[in-house]
Amino acid sequence: MDNQHDPFLDPSPPPRVASWRETAAGILALAPALFIGQLGWVGMKVTDTALLGHVGTHALAAASLSDLWTMASGVLIQGRVLGIFVGNAVGAAKAGTAPWQLAGEWLQVSVAVLGVISCFVMGLWAATGPVLRLTRADAALIPDASYFSLVLLACIPARVLFSQLQQYLSAQRIVKPAAAVALVGLAANLLLGYLLVLGVPTGPSRFGTASRHARS
Incomplete structure (x- = not known):
């Protein structure tokens, strides 16, 4: 009863509730930019795998072994709840029941x-070598x-900051910046992959050298 609009106590008109068609249209309007953003980050992983595959099986296996640990511990810095708090x-x-600064405060708290959690995760990733030895990896x-x-x-710092800013903006229906950054990141990842992994045109990277030693 407390949440219902009482015309005798509050003469202002009740807030309008959007229809399901309007809600669906709003979601679909955000979908293309969200899809492009996710596609950009998935594409980075695909290009990484493709580039390492050209270097050799040793480099690809080493990267996969690293991913096994970093992805398992990286879930600690996902932080996917900020969008809910900012949206509310x-x-x-x-509705005039809370100050606009509250959304920014939630962003600051989340970051x-x-x-703090990122410092712990960075320590876990720095200990990849000892952890893999405990698992009796190659x-x-x-x-x-x-x-x-x-x-x-x-x-990690840039990853955490981008993730939180993306949720902060998406909760306000601002999705194009994240999509643009994802596409730029995909292009930069491919270009730097050629330079740092394949060694074009400066010569092979550490992974390339290690792969040749493994085959010889």
Whole structure:
């Protein structure tokens, strides 16, 4: 009863509730940009696998072994609840029951909490070598797998910040910036992959050298 509109106590008109058609249309309008954003990040993983496959099976196996540990522990920094809190805060602000600053405060809290958790995850990724030795993984793959994890470790702060900003904006129906960044990131990932993994035109990278040693 408390949530119902009482015309005697509150003479203002009740808030309009969107129909299911309007809700569906709003969701579908956001879908293309969200799809492009997700496609960009999935494409990065595909290009990584393709480039490492050209280097050799040793590099591909080492990267896969690294992913086994980094992806298992990386779930700790996913932080997918911010969009819910920001969406509620924005809705309350539009209804006049909460200040607009509340959405920004949730963003700050989320970044601060994930920042602390990120330090722990960075420590886990830095310990990839010892962890893989405990699992009795192929000793020949562990050095390169550990190196791969250390490279990924440097990306954790940017990864966390992008994830939280994406949720913060998406909760306000702002999705085009994330899609654009994902496409730019995909192009940069492919270009840098040629330079740093395949060694074009400067020569093979560490993975390329390790792969040739493994075959010889």
